[in-house]
Amino acid sequence: MKNGAVHNKEQFLNQIAKSLGRERRTTPVARPQWKHQPQWNVLKNATEDELLDVLGTQCDRIHTRVETTTCLELNNMLTTVIEHFDAKSIVSWDDPRFKEYGINDYYENAGRAGVDVHIWDPSIGEKNIIISERADVGITFADITLAESGTVVLFSDNGKGRSVSLLPTNYIAIIPKSTIVPRMTQATHYIHKMEQENGNVPSCINFISGPSNSADIEMNLVVGVHGPITATYIVVTDR
Amino acid sequence: MPMKIGDVEFFGRVDKGLRNSFMRNAVVSAQERLKGAKLNAAEELGDWEEWRNLSEEIRQHTLENLDYYLEELTENVCKQGGHVFFAQTAEEANEYITRVSKEKKAKKIIKSKSMVTEEISMNDALEALGCEVIESDLGEYILQLDDHDPPSHIVAPALHKNKEQIRETFSEKKGYKKTSKPEELALFAREQLRADFLSADIGITGCNFAVAESGAISLVTNEGNARLSTSLPKTQITVMGMERIVPTWEELDILVSMLCRSAVGQKLTSYITGLIGPKDKGDVDGPEEFHLVILDNGRSNILGTEFQSALHCIRCAACINVCPIYRHIGGHSYGSIYPGPIGAVLSPLLGGYEDYKELPYASSLCAACTEACPVKIPLHDLLVKHRRNIVEEHGKGTFGEKLAMRGFSLAASSPKIFSMGSKSAPTVMSPFIKDGKVKKGPGPIKPWTDIRDFPEPSKQSFREWFKKRDKGGDQ
Numbered sequence A: 001m002k003n004g005a006v007h008n009k010e011q012f013l014n015q016i017a018k019s020l021g022r023e024r025r026t027t028p029v030a031r032p033q034w035k036h037q038p039q040w041n042v043l044k045n046a047t048e049d050e051l052l053d054v055l056g057t058q059c060d061r062i063h064t065r066v067e068t069t070t071c072l073e074l075n076n077m078l079t080t081v082i083e084h085f086d087a088k089s090i091v092s093w094d095d096p097r098f099k100e101y102g103i104n105d106y107y108e109n110a111g112r113a114g115v116d117v118h119i120w121d122p123s124i125g126e127k128n129i130i131i132s133e134r135a136d137v138g139i140t141f142a143d144i145t146l147a148e149s150g151t152v153v154l155f156s157d158n159g160k161g162r163s164v165s166l167l168p169t170n171y172i173a174i175i176p177k178s179t180i181v182p183r184m185t186q187a188t189h190y191i192h193k194m195e196q197e198n199g200n201v202p203s204c205i206n207f208i209s210g211p212s213n214s215a216d217i218e219m220n221l222v223v224g225v226h227g228p229i230t231a232t233y234i235v236v237t238d239r
Numbered sequence B: 001m002p003m004k005i006g007d008v009e010f011f012g013r014v015d016k017g018l019r020n021s022f023m024r025n026a027v028v029s030a031q032e033r034l035k036g037a038k039l040n041a042a043e044e045l046g047d048w049e050e051w052r053n054l055s056e057e058i059r060q061h062t063l064e065n066l067d068y069y070l071e072e073l074t075e076n077v078c079k080q081g082g083h084v085f086f087a088q089t090a091e092e093a094n095e096y097i098t099r100v101s102k103e104k105k106a107k108k109i110i111k112s113k114s115m116v117t118e119e120i121s122m123n124d125a126l127e128a129l130g131c132e133v134i135e136s137d138l139g140e141y142i143l144q145l146d147d148h149d150p151p152s153h154i155v156a157p158a159l160h161k162n163k164e165q166i167r168e169t170f171s172e173k174k175g176y177k178k179t180s181k182p183e184e185l186a187l188f189a190r191e192q193l194r195a196d197f198l199s200a201d202i203g204i205t206g207c208n209f210a211v212a213e214s215g216a217i218s219l220v221t222n223e224g225n226a227r228l229s230t231s232l233p234k235t236q237i238t239v240m241g242m243e244r245i246v247p248t249w250e251e252l253d254i255l256v257s258m259l260c261r262s263a264v265g266q267k268l269t270s271y272i273t274g275l276i277g278p279k280d281k282g283d284v285d286g287p288e289e290f291h292l293v294i295l296d297n298g299r300s301n302i303l304g305t306e307f308q309s310a311l312h313c314i315r316c317a318a319c320i321n322v323c324p325i326y327r328h329i330g331g332h333s334y335g336s337i338y339p340g341p342i343g344a345v346l347s348p349l350l351g352g353y354e355d356y357k358e359l360p361y362a363s364s365l366c367a368a369c370t371e372a373c374p375v376k377i378p379l380h381d382l383l384v385k386h387r388r389n390i391v392e393e394h395g396k397g398t399f400g401e402k403l404a405m406r407g408f409s410l411a412a413s414s415p416k417i418f419s420m421g422s423k424s425a426p427t428v429m430s431p432f433i434k435d436g437k438v439k440k441g442p443g444p445i446k447p448w449t450d451i452r453d454f455p456e457p458s459k460q461s462f463r464e465w466f467k468k469r470d471k472g473g474d475q
């Protein structure tokens, strides 16, 4: 990729060094070992089941429905959840896990029953966005899940469009139980390692905690503003 | 000074703030709610003090090595194909942003809430170019529709408006026909703004924290508007104050956690988005072009001074929510886009004592702000330092002292504020205080007594006193 342009850097950074009363830092600055590290103590020795409980409790607070199921029962669960939305259209990531978990079969059945199912397809470009904008339901997997805050972490990729978790009215995240970690600390540590090892990270990383909301009108909470109006997490307990 | 709001002098603004009873009630209940939520969120963590210590340590280290981290950030943004512009002044920043907009032949620009673009009056510059600039944050959208009513709170900008006023604005400006139910109002805004998001040429955002190691910027919102502004338009421009940066993703974790808890009492807001340059090859959504504007605008003058820690601020507004003075006078009284204790510290630094000399006195020095601050900025100490400078600069016994007296009486005229204020008797005022009682000094100043003897609130709204947003101020 072509490098971007930089303007006025030297002058600007020299000014900073001058204000700080020293020369420019030219050799790498070592990040110190922080004296206090309370973040690692949160839910420190929690088991997978305990983390799942924490996730459930937190999701109650952030207006997010959580269902648990097994891989075998996943499609029935999807049917139940999506029926509830009376959905006419679904948009989904193109991610190998959909096949692995058998969700493709669900899509085929839904398609036969008259629901418009669109799998994100980079080859048709912006049409994906238009389809997502009109879709009743958007479905993604969670790449990492944070118990403490009820958060799904999504890494963008060619088949993993940003719009799927953003534009449809209802959002569903499929959460393999094994992706649940205590909190943001574990996720950012992972991303930090990814950066160190690969020298880059996906161009968009989203930490999503429930549906969009706002308290801008007289401090009343309104659920569903620019993003989805509902959020549902389906935890697959045997994965 | 573009960050300045209005021309009414300080005590005039206070006067009007005090008379607006809806606003005062709104401020009080918002403060209570946000303060309570924050306390819960802090308590839940158990070791809040440890978190504050860590946050302070991170901010100190980063600011001490700011040139290094900004350079690392720049390299990594460029590596991804993003462009970086360093702007010494607001004018330089606006010039660059308008240049990009011209190149892109932009007609419609969608923005998500950003204090720093307010600070530089970016909208005015773009509108002068003929661009339509649309605020997408619900609160900002409401203010913008209502003829640029200025924001009154960092986190909840439209705090001073009630839903009936909002309904009126929507129906007047956009033909809204439904009720003043917040859900219906929000749904209407969603529909209106969806069309704008889809057709905007450029998305402009602020930046909560940049991550040096990846060349990432992060955005913290609940509404999802920042995600829309950065997913749909082909060009993205992000404007950041130069101090809003962390070394790695691991520090982002800490500061974002502190920000969310301190600002709104949430563990995390609904959306925390990390964006690294333009979209990857083969991606469909996300910008094709990414510009990062890094702004100084007076900040480097704060570095290396006794006020350096003011740059540690993560804009959470926790200090505002506990401030007894803010509670009484409201956000507009500060005459700056940065209200409350941090505004009283920052505005004179960025805008000069000439315009903001009264602000350091809009405090009872009760230290509630310092205690609330998640990154441990000694706010009330900094206010005392300002007062000392002002007295020195303007000579004792004349301007400075007069100011000290007026400022003091503002605090002292409310017994409740006074009892908090006397907890740490300020140096400048100490001559007036003996045994915790005011022995001499000026009588209580007008604004507060007016309100006490004036149970019927004035019909005049601050909308009238502050008819239009000051276009750029008297720069």
Ligand code: SF4
Pocket: B262, B312, B313, B314, B315, B316, B317, B318, B319, B320, B342, B369, B372, B373, B374, B375, B376, B377, B379
């Ligand atoms: S000064 Fe501290 S409490 Fe106030 S907004 Fe900044 S970080 Fe928050």
